[in-house]
Structure formats: C-alpha cells, structure tokens
Amino acid sequence: MAPPAKMGSIDRPGTEKYQRSDSGVAKKKKGKYSKDKKLNANLKKLDNQYKEALRSAAGTDLLLTEETGFLEADSPMEKTFKFQQQDIEQVLDEQTVNKKFELNLPKLGPYQIDYSRNGRDLLLGGIKGHVASIDWRKGAMNCELFLNETVHAVKYLHNNQYFAVAQKKYTFIYDNQGTELHRLKQHIDSTLLDFLPYHFLLVTAGNTGFIKFHDVSTGNLVSELRTKLGPTQALKQNPWNAVMHAGHSNGTVSLWAPNMSTPLAKMLSARGPVTDIAIDREGKYMVVSGADKSLKVWDLRKFKELDNYYTPTPAKSLDISDTGLLSVSWGPHITVWKDIFKTKQSDPYMNHLIPSSKVERAKFVPFEDILGVGHSKGFSSLVIPGAGEANYDALELNPYESVKQRQQGEVRALMNKLSPDTISLDPNVIGTVDKRANSIRLKPGQIGEITEGSEENKMEIKPEVKGKNSSLRKHLRKKTQNVIDQRKLRIERNLKMEKEARQKKYKQDRGIPEEKDLLGPALSRFK
C-alpha cells in the first residue's frame, strides 16, 4: 500500500500511468536546467505544467466507473476453460444473453466478419458472395448483398456507413444501403483488407504481392509497395503507429509504411507460411501463427520473441481484445488466452467448439465481452467475460452514438486526418529534432526539394512570351514605315509590352532585384 498522498501535493496515486517517457528529457542539475535565466524559468514552468497535467489526469480516474471482470476459478482444481457457454449463460444477465446469438448460414459460408469501430455493426462476408451489414444489438439488417462473386475479405471504413469488400478481382466500396460506390480498379486480386482510421487509408494486400494504400477521403492511391515475397498471407495494422504488418509465405512478417518502399523491419517468425497476425491495442505485442503449427509472441518494442507456443493444427485466425485476451482459432476450436504477454500460459482462459464447422475469422467486439466468430456454417457470438474495454471514451468512439454524433465525429475525424507521411515505426519522432549529424541533416530548402520540388516545376506558370520573330514583328516589317494607323499603334504597344515582360523575366532569372516603383502602386498605372 502506498502511503496516502498529502492534501494539495502534486503527487496523486496513479500518476505513473500517465507519465511520458523520460528517456530524451534532460535532467536538471542543482535545480537548474540552463544558465539562461529566462529559459530556465520557462522550462521550470513547463515542468510544473507537466506535473499538474499528470495530477489532473490521474484525477480523472475517478470517472472511470466500470471495471473489467474475468471468469475466476474458485479452487485450483476448477479450471476456467471448462466453463461452457451454456454454463455461463445461466448466470448472465438478460441483456448480455441477448447479445449472444447465432446465425445459421450454411450455404454461402465460410464467413469473414468485421465489426465497425464502435462495435455496433457487424459485417458478414460469405465467400460465395453473401455480404450483410447488421446492427447486431438490435438485430436490424442494414443491407444484404448477394454478389455472385467470391468475397475474400470485408472491412468497415471509418464508420458503419461505408464498407469495402475484396471480391474476386477488384475491391469495391459499398455504402450502408448496399449501393456500390466505387470499384477500386487498382486493387486487383486483393484478399486482405485493413483500414487505418486516423489516416483514412484503406490497405489491401493479396495474391499480387503488393500492399496498396488508398486514401478513401480523397480517392487517391497513396502508395503501392512491392513486397517481392509472393502472395501476402496476413495483413494487420499496428494501432499504435499505423504500421502495416504483412505475413508472407516464407514465414517472415514485414512491417510497412506507405512512405517507404522497403519494409521498416522484417521478422522471421515461422518456418512455414504465416497464417495470421494479431497486434495488441498498445502496439507492444504481436502474435504470429504459422503453418508450421507455431504461435509466437513478439515484443515489438524490442523486436524480440517472448514466447513460443505450439498449436495442434495451424491457427487460422488470431485476435487480441482491448483487455489483452488472445483468441486463437483452428478448425472448429476457439481458445481464448489470458495474460499471455505476461507469462507463458499452460491453460487457456476459455474454450469453445463449433461442431462440424471450421472457424474462418474470430474477432472481439469493441467495448463488449463478446467474441464474434465467422465460420463455415454461419456466424456465432461467444461470451468472453472481461474481453471488452469497460470505459469507453465517447469523444473517441461511442458505442451508443446518435446519428448526429456520428456525423459530427466523421467531420472531426476528417479534420484531424493525419498525413500518410507521418507514419513511422516510432510515432514520437514527429516534432523532434533530427538526431543525425548535421552533415547528413537536410537543410530546410532541401526538404522542400524532396517533397514538392518536382511538382512545383510542373505547376509553374510561365509568362507567354513569344519568340523574337513574332508575327507582329513580321507585320511591322512588311508595312511601310511611315504609315501610322490604328493597327500599327496597337502592334507597337503590344511589342513594347512583350519586351518589358521579357526583360522582367530575364532579371528574375538572374536574381536582379526589381526596380522600385518611384510613383508607387497607385500612380504607376498612369505611366
């Protein structure tokens, strides 16, 4: 037990949670940061602000009223994985029981599933062309499509109003009513879809071996990255830094950002092809399953393998919940693992079997204690106690949002959209000073050259100056010298203007500053 904090002191229990890394931060020497008095005062002020902010943030913990609870065994002999769904169901409240449901769709399966970001809507994609968007809590169907075409993957975009479907050849975008909005013809043969919500990037990968980033807010294809590793087996995003993790058939996982043509990192995780990847919410851990029946837990901060598990059959689908539960599914089985990032586990947290079916995709529902499973015979949802984040931030994601809130949230998200260029392995690097030596560092001008130099040249508007041997001149030459008519006057005036423009341009090119207008802008027009 920590001693109770003094009244009015800066310290408050729970401030450590909000502390930012001190790694790059200078320590003050003898109460001074710098010899400069003003700077010192400024830094001191900043420091106090930081402390106050921590304190205030810790104070808001009071508002997080909900708690996550897990299944707990009464005695060491009792195992939580022995609780069946029907056992749990008897103890559950009616509301939660209502959330558990099953859809029997044996014809068009197996089913890919996806939940909208706030967990309100469920998107089902049967491989034989059945796509359905459902408000699953109400049991209301948003839309249902029979595409008569192979559906490889489905994905909601920033909210439930749009979703992308990776079909046989192209990737399509539909709206909530099921209207086809776009056919993304650049995304050919994609089998995997993901969406970066803060960058509005739809990421596709597939048999072509390309990873493509498509900005859905502007409609531009941001980048196409060639993996050179054959068909991509798995594709997941790291929610912390928006780096895409792609699993390949040679057992490597490569990390991609849209602004780098080469992978940011490569990890050899399995001896056979990678079957699926899962990354936890904080971007600290990655779980990779391989066709060699291995399941590896990686620490992404250190790029080190933490644990190595063995699955009897290669895992088909992995997912990590907000609270850090890992779901592993293979064949008809689904196991959920708890505390897998802390220590090596011997027993799963929960266990489930869908008889005579094959699990295709299992995903935790955001903010709910429910795991949705798409399998060959349809869809079923399981109650996994403690899977959902109990306290949601309604400003960020609101599971109970109204239409107005959703619309406003969309606008806000678009205004706060991040540029794809900001994606990097360490997002904290933005705004900091480039650590490399001065010699390598680019000058401010050079950065401009790199980023927009080429475009600027294209877009530059040149004054239309004709060559010296213009038609006007020709005309003047032809006409008799001493006849002055209206046309000649006009021609002369035009020639004069041309000459001036030419001179101006010449001067500009040479970098000679322009003569000051003696009369000033108001009078110069009477020249």
Place this chain on the structure above:
Amino acid sequence: MRNGQGYEESSEDEDDGYSSIDENQLVTLSEAWDMDDKDLNTYEKSTSKNNDIVLNEDDDKWESESEPESESEEDDDEDDDNSDQEDDSEEDIFQNDSDDIEDEDDINLASTVSKLQSSLRKPEKERRKLIAETTEENEFNLPTNGNKLSLTDMLAAVDSSISKDAILIDEDSKAIAAPLPKRIQQRHDRAVAYEMTKEEISKWEDTVQKNRQAEVLKFPLNPKIKHNDSATTFKSDNIPTTELETKINNVLKESALIDEKKEATFEEIAIAKMSSEEMQRRTNELRLMRELMFRDEKRAKRIKKIKSKQYHKIKKKERLRNQELVEGSDNESEGEDHDMKRAQERMSLKHKTQSNWAKSMIKSGLSKDASNRSELEEMLRQGERLRAKQLGHEDGEQSDDNISDIENDYNRDRDNNEADEAIKNKLGKGVLAMDFMKKAEERSKQENLQELEELRRLEQEGDLQSFEDSTSNVNITINQGRRVYTPSASAIREDIDQVNQQVLAEINDDQANSLTSKLGKKFNVVANSERKDKTELSKDIIVEEDVNPWLTESSEPSQKSNKVTTIDKESSKLSKAAAKIAKKVSKKHNNNNNKRKNDEDQLIDIEETLKVITTSRGGEEDEEEEEGEGIGSNENKMFKQKDLIKEAFAGDDVVEEFEIEKKRTIRDEDDKQEDLTLPGWGDWAGGSKKNKKRKVIKKIDGVVQKDKRKDKNLKNVIINEKVNKKNLKYQSSGVPFPFESREQYERSLRMPVGQEWTSRDTHQKMTMPRIVTKQGTVIDPLKAPFK
C-alpha cells in the same frame, strides 16, 4: 520680501524699484493685491515710528490729489508686479475708486469719499513737517531726506559686524566660481534628470515584471467582483450601489428628506419602553393573530374549493337566512325608514298606555272589548320593540352583550312587567291571565334566569363545559314527558354537536382576539389546533367529518388520494410500515401484470429469433481436454510433432535464407571503400611492385555502420535503417531558438495539449490565450501599485 522693504523704502523716491529686479521678488498679481493690505498696515506702523520720511508722504498726497495720474501709475503697477508695494497699497484705494467711476452705475459717492478721507486724513496729521534744506542746490547734491550720511551707514553695507544685511564683505563667502560651460552644465542636468526618471520608472518594475511573467493576462486587470443578487443573498438597503441611486440619495440628503434616525429611533423607543414580559405577550399576540388569520384564510380557501352544488345551494340558503335575520335589526339602508317610523310613533305615541286614547279606553273599561284589547296589546308590543331599538341592540345579538346589561334589562323588564301585569290585570282575564299561561311564563322566566346564571358563570370562569356536554342520542321533549328514540335524534345530536363546536371555536377565537389574561390556557388550545393544522398540511388534508357532511360524503376520491400520502420523517413508524407494505403489494401486483403482459408479448417476440441456440454434446468436453493438454503438457508428443514439422518444412530452409538476406543488407548498408587508383598508372614494369605510394581510396558513407545497427544482436530480425525522408518533414533540422539543447526542446513537447490525451482542465489551461480581454469593458491603463 519683508527684509527688502526697508531698502526699498529708502530708495523708492529715486525710482519705483525698477532698478534691480530680483526674481524671487516677482509675484503674481493676485498675491500682490493681497500683500498690499498687509503693507498698508506695516506702512502705517512704520510711519508712526519714524516721522522723518516726509517726501514719501508728499508723494502720497500728490498722488491722491491727481486721479488720472494715479490711474496711469496703477496701470504701470499692473504691468510690472515688482513695483513698490507702498504705492500699491495706496493705489488700492484709488483703484476701487477708479473702478467705481468707470462703471458709474453703482457709485456710492458718499461712502467712497468718506473712505478716501479716512484714509487720507491720518497721514495728513503727521505730514506737517518742515524740511530745511541746508545744502545748496547742486547737481551733485542729492536730497538726503533730512538724514545725514554717516560713515557707519556706509560701512553697514560692507561690514557684517555692523549690520546683518551686509553682503559685500562676508567672511564665510568665497569667491563665486565661474559658471560651468553650458554643455557640461547640460550634461550634469541630463544625468540628474536621468537619475530622477530612472527612480520614477523603477517603481513600475515589479508591475511590469509580474505582468510579463504571468501566463495569462485578463483585462481588465482586477475587475470588480459582482455578486448576483438573488433571494439567497441579502444586502442592506442603505448603501446605494448604482450611480443613479447615489445621486438620488445625495439629493434626498441635501433636501433633508431622509432622516436616518427617524425610523430607527421610533423602533428603538417602542421596544425600549416595553418590558420583556410585555414584549413576549405582544409577540405572542401577534403570532396568535397571524395564526388565526392564516387558519381563517385556509378555511376560506378550503371552502372555496368545494365544488358540490348541493353544498353551495345549502350555504346560500343559510346565508340568505342569516341576512334576513340581520336585516330585521340593522339595515343601514332602512335608516330612513326607521326614522320615519320613529317620527310616526312620536306623532302617534300609540305604543304607551299613557296616550289619551289608551287612558280613556282603560278608564271606560272598553279594554275588555276584544278589538280594543288587541289594539292595545299591539300598541304595547310596538312600544316594546321600539324601546329595544332605542337601546341599540338588535334582536339576534342581544346575547352577545354583557350579561349584566342583559340582567339589567331583564330586571327592568320585570319591573315593567309588573306594571304591565297590573295593566294586564286591569285589562281583564284573557288568555294571558289564565293559569297555564302564567305557569308557562314563569317557567320561561326561570329558564331565562338559569341561562343568565350560566352565562355569568361562563364569563367568570371561562367554563365551556356546558357546551362540551354532549347531548345524548335521547331526545327529551319537555311536554311529551317521555323519551323518543329516533334516528333523527342522532342527526339532531350531530347538529347540536356541530353548533356546540362552532360556539366553542368562536369563543376561542374571541378569546384569542381579546388576549387579555388567560394566555397560557388558551395557548394550549391554540397549540393543539396548530399541531392539527400541521398534520393536515404535511399529509393530504383529511377533511373533518363533523365540519361538513357533504364533504365527507364526497370524500371517497380524497380517501383514495390518501393512499398516496407522502410519508415524511414526522409520520409514525406504523404509517411508514404500512406504506412499505402497500408499496410491495402494488409492486407485486404490477410485476404480475407485467409478467402476464410479457407472456402475452413473448408470443410475438422477435428477440427470440436471435436467442442462443445452445449446442450441447456429451463428447465435446473430453475432446476439449485432450486439446488443452495437447497444447502444453504432452511434451513427448509435441516434440515429435515439432520434429515432424521441421522435417516437413526442411526443403524451404527459410531460416538460412533469412540469414543470407540479413547479411546482404548489412553489407549493403555499411560504409564502403572504393579504390580510385587507375589501374596501370605509375606502373612501369608490371604489377610486381610491392606498395604503391599513391593509392586513392574513397570512402562512401553507407546507411549505417555494421556495428551500429539496431538489429545487431537481434535474431531473426532485420530493421531498416534507411532514413525515411518523408518523415523528415515533420522533424526540425535544428533546436529551435529559445532552447539550448535537444533535450530541453523535447522536454517542452513531452505533454500533448490535445483534449484526447489530457484532462479537460489541463487542455483549457494550456490552450488559453495569453491575453484575454473582456469585450465591451473599458481597459484602464496600468495602475502603479505605489499610489
């Protein structure tokens, strides 16, 4: 000034003091005028002391005689203020004069002349002196004014031992230094001025410093805190707050319309005069009055609320009846009528047996005639009624008067009656003379007497027992001599009860109003009733049954409303418990209802379709267990499996490929050396020469050196060390100005400002603009704190 006066006086004859003008002597015009008066006095004194100065006086005289000149001189004086003050003093008078002349409207000649004379006469007396000019007139001879110049006089100006005023030789004084060159003097001045301004300005330093260091400046600085006046905040009314109020207050004060003491003293005196007991009583009285008024109001309200038509009808009837009863006695509208009747009565005087007609009738024995007799009786009755009216009491309210009065009346009546009886006897043996009539009369008299007695007792003791004595259900009628048990009896009894209670209440009210002596006793009654009131207030009002039979009849809905009585702290435990039980029962009831409803609903429940289809299979568990074991515990089996897998993927050899790739990238990204020496250059005899002197090797910087790679010690990981140039846009190429090092700069970036990452409080604090101005307010210039 004073010091210089003597000197001036001595030299004034020469010139009017123009010769040497000391700057210190320069005075403003107004001051000069002021000084004139003083100088006049001093002059008078001086003149009385030394009479030798004659020329001066002459001057005066001369001046006084010539007005225009004096005017001109005065003008001069006005122009130069440093002129001789004595002159001024005299001119003062003339000035007034001249002024007067100038504006001839307000000339008071007599007064001015007298004034002049008075002012001139005085010196005139002393003027008569002869000056014997002994010296010959010469251009070198100066008039000495009768004084002779002595050596000491001359030395006086020089030697300080002789005169204090000596200035020419001063032992202490030294030679005056030559003034500094102008520019040096100016430099000194500037330095001093600078020091002074610096000092002045340095007073502001703290303020400026504070404002500079402040995170947020809110203008206006130090705003007046305005409290919103509401019902919860009290303020004394005496202090005017707004400008208008102060203005009005001032005007009122000036016109002495407010006497602040008035009210206060009145209150104070009133209170001071009273003793504490008296005060207590008074407050009690007031309280009682208030209480009674309140109750009355309540009652009126309650009655007003009653909507029953029947009740109102009955009330109306009652009211009309009462009105009729009242009309019989006092009707102001019938005052005239009454007067008429009175007049008629006077005229006729029919109502007494003293009238001639009556006397004659009695005498002649005609009274025994039936018609005459009835007329006589009628007359007597009329007389009696009129007498009653004359006495001033109305028929219905006689009983309200003092009992003694009634008794008196009664006695008087008895006397009268005796007389009447005599008359009656004289009248003959009618019905009234009959035995039973007499008996009845006697009995009624007795009853009246008894009642009187009772009333007397009541007055004395305040005993209300008699009213509270409830009549039994038995109706006893006197004449019948037997008891009759009737249902109407109880009704009558109720009526009687009601009347009794009303009487009681009225008496109480009366007593409360009078508040004479029996305060304590009555308080009990009042308190009881108060409590009753409170209970009535706190709960739904339960209408008293006996007050209003119609209300009780219609009280069924109100009784229902009693079910939803609010149970407060004061209500008894029993009632609370009862309420709880009732609540539970109702809840149960509701639940049952709901359940029934749900059951009905569930027949068409859509939710049901979404409900869980639980799959239960016996063999599943065993399989699961096997699986669970398969993951962790069965080491042998797992080992075998691993081997198998290794074998299965042996052909791919992914690991080796990865290693090769890593090596290649390391090599590619490392620094490189390039030999730029031209082959064959400098070689004369083939390549046999051992070491070439000129070897040009160029070093090409790679991405990262081999030993500095991040993935140097990491197995199965290749980290790309290439610079992400797109990211460079979002990095600064150097440490921004105020910071000295990268660490300091990054420290300032540590805390994000956005409200997604911080508390609202922090966010608002961090995004607050440095200067906040309130719109529509005047921002005063900075005030120095030292003032």
